[in-house]
Amino acid sequence: MKFKTLLLVALAIATGSVAGAKTIELLNVSYDPTRELYTDYNAAFAKYWKAKTGDDIVVKQSHGGSGKQARSLIDGLQGDVATLALAADIDALYDNAKLLPADWQKRLPNNSTPYTSTIVFLVRKGNPKAIKDWNDLVKPGVSVVTPNPKTSGGARWNYLAAWAYAKHRDGSDDAAKKFVAALFKNVPVLDSGARGSTTTFVQRAIGDVAISWENEAFLALKEFGADKFEIVVPSLSILAEPPVAIVDKVVKKKGTTEVAKGYLEYLYSDEGQDIAGRNFYRPRNPSAATKYANVFPQLQLVTIDAEFGGWTSAQKTHFADGGVFDQIYAK
Amino acid sequence: MASPFRQRSVLPGFGLSLGFTLAYLGLIVLIPLSAAFLKIAGMSWHDFVAAVASPRVVASYRLSFGVALLAALVNAFFGFIVAWVLVRYSFPGRRIVDALVDLPFALPTAVAGIALSAIYAKNGWVGQWLDPLWARGVGKLATVVPWIDWKDWLGGTLAFDRPGIFIALTFIGLPFVVRTLQPVLAELEPELEEAAATLGANRWQTMTRVILPELFPALITGFALAFARAIGEYGSVVFIAGNQPAHSEITPLIIITKLEQYDYRGATAVAVVMLVASFLLLLAINLLQKWSRRFSAV
Numbered sequence: 150m151k152f153k154t155l156l157l158v159a160l161a162i163a164t165g166s167v168a169g170a171k172t173i174e175l176l177n178v179s180y181d182p183t184r185e186l187y188t189d190y191n192a193a194f195a196k197y198w199k200a201k202t203g204d205d206i207v208v209k210q211s212h213g214g215s216g217k218q219a220r221s222l223i224d225g226l227q228g229d230v231a232t233l234a235l236a237a238d239i240d241a242l243y244d245n246a247k248l249l250p251a252d253w254q255k256r257l258p259n260n261s262t263p264y265t266s267t268i269v270f271l272v273r274k275g276n277p278k279a280i281k282d283w284n285d286l287v288k289p290g291v292s293v294v295t296p297n298p299k300t301s302g303g304a305r306w307n308y309l310a311a312w313a314y315a316k317h318r319d320g321s322d323d324a325a326k327k328f329v330a331a332l333f334k335n336v337p338v339l340d341s342g343a344r345g346s347t348t349t350f351v352q353r354a355i356g357d358v359a360i361s362w363e364n365e366a367f368l369a370l371k372e373f374g375a376d377k378f379e380i381v382v383p384s385l386s387i388l389a390e391p392p393v394a395i396v397d398k399v400v401k402k403k404g405t406t407e408v409a410k411g412y413l414e415y416l417y418s419d420e421g422q423d424i425a426g427r428n429f430y431r432p433r434n435p436s437a438a439t440k441y442a443n444v445f446p447q448l449q450l451v452t453i454d455a456e457f458g459g460w461t462s463a464q465k466t467h468f469a470d471g472g473v474f475d476q477i478y479a480k
Numbered sequence: 481m482a483s484p485f486r487q488r489s490v491l492p493g494f495g496l497s498l499g500f501t502l503a504y505l506g507l508i509v510l511i512p513l514s515a516a517f518l519k520i521a522g523m524s525w526h527d528f529v530a531a532v533a534s535p536r537v538v539a540s541y542r543l544s545f546g547v548a549l550l551a552a553l554v555n556a557f558f559g560f561i562v563a564w565v566l567v568r569y570s571f572p573g574r575r576i577v578d579a580l581v582d583l584p585f586a587l588p589t590a591v592a593g594i595a596l597s598a599i600y601a602k603n604g605w606v607g608q609w610l611d612p613l614w615a616r617g618v619g620k621l622a623t624v625v626p627w628i629d630w631k632d633w634l635g636g637t638l639a640f641d642r643p644g645i646f647i648a649l650t651f652i653g654l655p656f657v658v659r660t661l662q663p664v665l666a667e668l669e670p671e672l673e674e675a676a677a678t679l680g681a682n683r684w685q686t687m688t689r690v691i692l693p694e695l696f697p698a699l700i701t702g703f704a705l706a707f708a709r710a711i712g713e714y715g716s717v718v719f720i721a722g723n724q725p726a727h728s729e730i731t732p733l734i735i736i737t738k739l740e741q742y743d744y745r746g747a748t749a750v751a752v753v754m755l756v757a758s759f760l761l762l763l764a765i766n767l768l769q770k771w772s773r774r775f776s777a778v
Contacts, residue, residue, distance in 0.1 A: 216740040223742075241742055297723060300740045338640045339723040341736070354603040355640060469741065470534070478725040479535065 172205040173408050178228030180215035180302055180391070181344045182365045186428040187232070193424055194415050198408070206408065214342040215302030216241075222248060222396060229400050229409040232393040234302030236260075237460035239394050249397045262390040263416035264430035267450060268310040270381040271350065271359040271366045278357045282383045283314040286358060287331040294356035295336055296346040298468055303343035305468060307360040310387040312467075313451045317385060330477035351378070362389070363445070364429035388450040516755065519748040531746035532753045536726045537734055544731040545757070547642070548710035551649035556703040559657025560695075566658070567665040581658045584651055589715030596648055597720040600639040611638050632727070642728050644720035652713055653706030660702035661695065668694055697773045704765040711758055 177187055191208040198206045211218065211226070215234035222228050223246045233239055242248040254261045272280050278291055286293050296304035308329060315328030338355055340346040343365055350359035351373055358381070361369070366380050393413050400406040415421050422437035431445050432438050457463035467473045520528065531537070566578050584592065600607040615637065621630045635641030668691065676686040714732035722728045731754055738747035 214740070220739060220742065245742055297737070299737045337637075337722060337724075339725070341718060341723070341733075345719075349640075353597065353601040353639070355601065470738075470743065470746070475536065475725070 170203050170205055172207060173405060175206065175208045175230065175405060175408060175412060176211060176226075176228045177208055177230050177232060177412075178211045178218050178222055178226060178396075179232040180218060180234040181212055181342050182303070182362055182368065183232065183391075184210070184212050185368065186364075186425065186430060189428060190416070190421065190424045193420055194412055197415060197420070198411060201411075204408075208412070214300055216300060217342075222246075227399050227403065228396055229403065229405050230393060230395055230413055232391070234389075234391050235305065235460060236390070236392050237464050238302060239392055240460065242394075242396065246398075248399070249394055253394045254392060256395075257393065257413060258417060259433050260390060261392040261394060262433070263393060263413075263421065264391070264425040264432055266363045266389045266391065266430055267386045267448070268306050268360060268389060269363045269366050269386065270383065271347075271361050271369055272357065272379050272381050274377050274379060276379055276381065280358050280381055283311055283328075283332075283385075284318075286311070286335065286360075287328060289335075291335055291358065292337055292356045293332060293335045294338060294340075294346055294350040294359040296343055297339040297341055298474055300341040301343055301346075303362050303365070304346075305463075306362075306387055306389045308467065308474065309453065309457060309463060310383075310385075311360075313387055313456050314383065314385050316456075317451075326473060326477065329473075333477055363431075367429035367444075382446045382448050385449045385451065387456070388452050390453070513755065516748050516752055520745060520752055523745050523749060527745070528749050531738075531743075531749040536729070537731070537750060539726040540729050540731040540734045541753075541757075543642070543645070543728070544711055544754075545761075547645050547730075548649055548707055548713075551646055551653055551710050552703050552707035554650055555653040555657045555706045556699055559654055559702060559706075560661060560699060562654070563658045563661035563665055567662055581655050583655075584653075585655050589652065589713065590719065592651060593648060593716035593719030596651060596716065597639045597644065600644065600647060600720070602637065602639075604639070607638055614638050614643065635728070639720050640722035640728075642721075644722065645717050645728060645730065648716040648720050649710040649713060652716060653710050656705035656709060657699070657702035660698050660705065664695055664698040693772075697769050700765060700769040700772065704762055704769075707765075708758060708762055711754070 177191070179187055187208075187210050191210070195206040195208065198204060211221070211228065213221075215238045218233060219231070219238040219241045222231060222242055231239055231242065236254060239249075239253060243251050243253065257263070270280060270286075272278070278285070280286065280291070285291065295307045298304040298308045311329050311332055312325045315325040316322065319325065319328070338346075338349050340349055343362060346359060347361060347365055347369055349355050350361075351369055359366075363380075370378055370380065393416065395406070395409045395413060397406075400409045416425070417434065419434065419437065422432040422434040423440070426432045426437050426441035426444070429444070432441060453460060453463060457466075465472065523531075562581065566574065566581075587595075597604075599605050600610070602608065602611050614634075618630050618634050618636065621634070633642070635643045638644060638647070672690055672694075673686050676690045681689065712732060714730070714736070717730055718733055721730060721733075723733060731750065735747045735750050735754075738744075738750065
C-alpha cells in the first residue's frame with residue numbers, strides 16, 4: 150500500500166515536471182577542436198532559451214574527427230545539429246542519407262558558417278628551425294606534423310593551404326603538387342585527427358612544426374604555456390569555414406526543429422559571436438571582429454571556392470582514392 | 481540404416497543445446513559476417529579488384545600479416561617462458577605477476593596505444609635510452625649489409641614507425657599464449673620427466689623429446705589466438721604506428737580510411753579479403769595442431 154502511494158507520488162512529480170517547464174534535449178554533433186567552444190556556448194544558450202521560452206535546455210555534445218562524425222549521423226546517430234569542420238562532410242549527409250536538403254548551406258547567413266578559422270603553424274619556443282612561411286616546411290631536416298587528410302577535416306584544410314601557397318608562388322598545379330609531395334616527405338607521423346596530431350607534437354615532442362587550426366594552436370598555447378610554443382603565421386593561408394546545419398530528418402522526428410533553429414541562429418548573435426572569439430574562432434560579426442582584432446593576425450586568405458572550385462571538386466581531385474594525395478605517396 | 485540424429489545420445493538435451501548453439505552462433509557471428517558478404521555482392525568484379533588490390537592496400541596486407549606473424553612468434557617463445565616460470569616455480573609475488581599477464585586483455589586498446597607511444601617516443605621513459613640505440617643499430621646494419629633497405633624494414637625510430645606496430649601487437653598478444661599454456665603445463669605430470677631422467681635422458685632431451693611435444697598443441701593454439709588478435713588490432717596500433725601510407729599503414733586503418741570517405745563497399749571489400757585470409761590461416765593452423773597431436777600421441 151505504502152509502496153503504491155510512493156509510486157503514485159513519483160509519477161505525479163515526473164509528469165508534473167513534464168507538463169510545466171519542458172526539458173528539451175539537443176545533441177550537437179561536432180568535430181574535434183570545438184569542445185571548449187561549445188561547452189561555453191551551450192551554457193549561454195541554455196540561459197538565453199530559458200529566459201525566452203521558460204524551457205530548460207540540455208545540450209549534449211559529441212566530438213570526433215569530422216568525417217567520422219558525419220558517418221555516425223548517416224548511420225543513425227540522432228544528432229539535432231551538425232557543426233562540422235567542412236561543408237563536404239555536411240554535403241555527405243545529403244548525398245548518403247538525405248538527412249537534410251541539398252541547399253542546406255543557403256539557410257543561414259555567411260554560407261552557414263557563423264565563425265571562421267584559418268591554418269597556422271605551431272613551433273617550439275624560440276623557433277629553433279627559423280620557420281617563417283610554407284617554404285620553410287619543405288626544407289630537408291624539418292619535421293612537420295599534420296594529420297592524415299583522408300581521415301581528418303582539419304588536415305584537408307592544411308593540405309589545401311599548402312597547395313594554394315605553392316600555386317600562388319609558382320603559378321602551376323604541377324609545381325604545387327611537387328611542393329605538397331616534398332612537404333609530406335617531411336611528415337613522420339600521420340595521425341587520424343587534429344587533436345591526435347596536436348598531442349603528438351606537444352606531448353611526444355615529435356616534429357619541429359605542427360600545421361594546425363588557428364584555434365587549436367591558441368588552445369595549445371593556453372593549455373601548455375606560451376613559454377613552450379609559439380604561433381607562426383604564414384604569408385598566405387586558407388579561409389576555413391566550418392559550417393553548421395540542422396539535421397532535418399532528426400529534428401522532425403524528435404520535434405525539436407524550433408530549438409535547433411534557435412540554437413544555430415544564436416551563434417550569430419552578439420553573445421554567440423563573442424563566445425566564438427573568446428574561444429579563438431574568428432567571429433563574422435564586425436563588432437565582435439573588431440573586439441578580437443588584436444588576437445587574430447591579418448594575413449592573405451584564399452577561399453576554397455575561388456581556389457579549388459568548392460569542396461566537391463577539391464575532394465574529388467585531391468583526396469578521393471587515386472587522387473593527388475594518393476599519388477604523392479605512390480612509389 | 482539409422483541416421484546419427486535418430487540415435488539417442490546418452491546425454492539428454494542434445495536437440496535443445498544444439499539448437500541454442502546454432503542460434504547463438506548465427507546471431508553473434510554468422511549474421512554480422514554475412515552482412516559483410518552481402519554488402520560486396522553488389523560490387524562489380526572490376527570495382528572489387530580495384531578496392532582490394534591497389535598497391536597501398538597490398539602493402540598494408542603485407543605489413544599487417546607480416547608483423548602480426550612476427551609478434552605472435554615472439555609471443556609464443558617468451559609467453560612459453562612466462563607460463564613455465566608461473567607454473568613451475570613458486571616465488572614471492574607470483575600471484576601478482578600472474579595477474580599482470582591479464583592486463584593487456586583488460587586495458588582498452590586505445591589506452592595501451594597511448595601509453596606505449598608515450599613510453600617509447602624519443603622523449604619517453606624507455607624511448608630516450610632505447611631509441612638512439614635502435615637507430616644506431618639500424619644504421620650499422622645498413623653499413624654492413626647495404627643491399628637491403630633496413631631503414632624501410634626496421635624503421636628509423638621505435639615509436640611512430642614499423643617497430644611501434646610490432647611493440648603494440650606483442651603487447652596485446654602475450655596473454656593469449658600464456659593463458660593457453662598454463663593449464664596444460666600444470667597438468668603435465670612431473671613423473672614424466674622423472675621417468676625420462678631414469679631412462680637416461682639428459683635435460684635437453686627431456687625438454688625436446690618429452691615436454692615440448694606434449695605442449696606443442698597448446699602452444700600452437702596460443703600462437704594462433706595471438707596471431708588472429710594481432711591481425712585485426714586497430715586501437716593500440718594507430719597511436720604508435722606513424723600511419724605512413726604504403727609504409728606503416730595497417731589494413732584495419734585502410735578500412736577506417738575508406739569508411740571516412742563514405743566508401744562503404746570498398747571498406748567492406750578489404751574487410752572480406754582480410755576475413756577470408758585470416759580464416760584460411762586459422763584453418764591451416766588448426767590442421768597443423770591436429771596433425772601435431774596425432775604425431776605426439778604416437
